[in-house]
Structures are given as C-alpha cells and as structure tokens.
Amino acid sequence: MKDVALQLKNVGKSYGNKVVLESIDFEVRHGSMVALLGTSGAGKSTLFRCLTGLEPIDSGSIVALGESIHELSPARLRAVRGQIGFVFQQLHLVKRFSALENVLGARLAEMPIWRVTLKSFSRADKVLAFECLDRVGMLDYANTPTQLLSGGQQQRIAIARALAQKPKIIIADEPVSSLDPLTARSVLQTLKAAATDLNVAVLCSLHQVDLALEVSDRVVGLRDGRISLNMANQPNNQGMMQKIRSIYQQRAVHSDRDEPLQRHVA
Structure with missing residues (x-):
C-alpha cells in the first residue's frame, strides 16, 4: 500500500x-x-x-x-x-558547534566530497536548516553553541537535524x-x-x-x-x-x- x-x-x-x-x-x-x-x-x-x-x-x-x-x-x-531520520535519547550533537552547524550536519551525506572537506554548505542547505530550526521553535538560537542550550532545546535541535534530511x-x-x-x-x-x-x-x-x-x-x-x-x-x-x-x-x-x-x- x-x-x-x-x-x-x-x-x-x-x-x-x-x-x-x-x-x-x-x-x-x-x-x-x-x-x-x-x-x-x-x-x-x-x-x-x-x-x-x-x-x-x-x-x-x-x-x-x-x-x-x-x-x-x-x-x-x-x-x-x-x-529515515533518527532521534534518540543520546542526541549525538557536537556540543561545541552551534545549533545551525549541528542541523547542517544532516546535509553532509548529500554533498560533494569537496564541500564536505571544506564544510562549504550551499545556500539551499542553509535555507533548509533555518527552516527546520524555525519549525521546532529554535530559530533564535541558530548561532548559539549547543552546549549552552537546555536538554529540551537540544532535543529540538536533534529533531531539526532529522528533519533536515528530508526524511520520509x-x-x-x-x-x-x-x-x-x-x-x-x-x-x-x-x-x-x-x-x-x-x-x-x-x-x-x-x-x-x-x-x-x-x-x-x-x-x-x-x-x-x-x-x-x-x-x-x-x-x-x-x-x-x-x-x-x-x-x-x-x-x-x-x-x-x-x-x-x-x-x-x-
């Protein structure tokens, strides 16, 4: 079906x-x-x-x-x-990275090797990451290091990262x-x-x-x-x-x- x-x-x-x-x-x-x-x-x-x-x-x-x-x-x-997007109790976020950088990590698998090496994200990927942060209510924290966020905020970042995969x-x-x-x-x-x-x-x-x-x-x-x-x-x-x-x-x-x-x- x-x-x-x-x-x-x-x-x-x-x-x-x-x-x-x-x-x-x-x-x-x-x-x-x-x-x-x-x-x-x-x-x-x-x-x-x-x-x-x-x-x-x-x-x-x-x-x-x-x-x-x-x-x-x-x-x-x-x-x-x-x-398939995954969200677990153990979030596997990079705490020293910003919320935005963590969400952008979901796009690495779709990027050419040279972009991965340079961490050079396309404008479309950045727009998508901002949209995902906005969807989970974390847009205002896009540039905040993840280690400064509460547990609930970090969990929302993990959900935004999963959404950035465009999962089904x-x-x-x-x-x-x-x-x-x-x-x-x-x-x-x-x-x-x-x-x-x-x-x-x-x-x-x-x-x-x-x-x-x-x-x-x-x-x-x-x-x-x-x-x-x-x-x-x-x-x-x-x-x-x-x-x-x-x-x-x-x-x-x-x-x-x-x-x-x-x-x-x-």
Whole structure:
C-alpha cells in the first residue's frame, strides 16, 4: 500500500536460545505517529536495531519505503537509511558547534566530497536548516553553541537535524525520557507536527503513557518480545487502557526495583 511507510510482518529475533522478538506485526503510515510502549527488557531496543538494519532478523520481513531492508545491498541500505531520520535519547550533537552547524550536519551525506572537506554548505542547505530550526521553535538560537542550550532545546535541535534530511520516516527511541513532563510534551508535539504537516511516518518508543495517548494516532504495546496491543488511539477505550495497564503490571510483578505503576499509567 502506497500510504504505508514502514511494515513489519511476522518478525522474529533470537540470541542463542533466548527469543527476544516473536511474531511482530504492525505498520506505520505516512502522516501518522505510532507510539511503541513497553517496559525495559520488552524488546524495544532490539526491535529498533532490526528496523535500522543494524541487527539481522531471523524470520519475517521489515519493509521500509517499499524495500525489504534485510535483503538490500549495503549501498542500497545506505540510500534507504538516508530517507529515515533518527532521534534518540543520546542526541549525538557536537556540543561545541552551534545549533545551525549541528542541523547542517544532516546535509553532509548529500554533498560533494569537496564541500564536505571544506564544510562549504550551499545556500539551499542553509535555507533548509533555518527552516527546520524555525519549525521546532529554535530559530533564535541558530548561532548559539549547543552546549549552552537546555536538554529540551537540544532535543529540538536533534529533531531539526532529522528533519533536515528530508526524511520520509522518523524513528525516535525514548526521545524524552530525560526531560521534565512539560518539555517532553512540547518535544513530542513537535514530532507530531512533523508527521501531520510534512506527511512523515513517525515511530516513537515511550514510557510515558499519558503523553503517548496525547500525541499518537496508534498505540503498539510490546511485552516479553510479543505484540500485546495494536490499536488506533482511543483514550477513552477501557479495553485499550486495560491492555496498557497489563504491560506495566507485568513489570511490577517481575521487579521490585521498578518505579511504581502510577508513574506510567494513571
């Protein structure tokens, strides 16, 4: 289907005798934001590594932008990755560079070698970088060294950098777990706006259920490496809320060191 940007079918992954992912099926459509919920150890990190082609899968298929990523040549895989923006908790920003310079870094893969060597960005790339900073509300900080910005501001710079790739998919792995609730909400709303305004498919893993229900179009729950929930977002649907609670109740039963359930589900 043309409106499906990312599709997983019967994906399985094991390490030795340990099954980490089993029968994973869901999709992310262009212009939508899907929240992936699950406790630590549920398999989310492994799933994200498989999505990006960093880990091979044992069964099933992962199709990104119409191409099965685990069947591609290295060169073609790089090309597909070039259409996927990544936003992670560890931002990988160059702190001594300005916000603008960090965003421009997303354009390096598209530049001739001589421009890369000289860091000579075209006017079009600079205009694009300014537009991306403006979209995330950081235009006024374009020339500010990133190390002087707050955590939330740096996360917005990371989103602007992802947008500067002109991606068709954005994958965000726990992008707001270190932020306060107000800043986290603002950052997630920025990602949601990218999905809606730019027709980008966004897959975002989260622990904050309340925020996931605010911004997502669909909720996918992962528990013990299997899909336990895959539903269109219906905040008032008691059946869906019970399934979400079961994800975190499972966590509470298996670890007395985990945070209280109320931190995740009201």
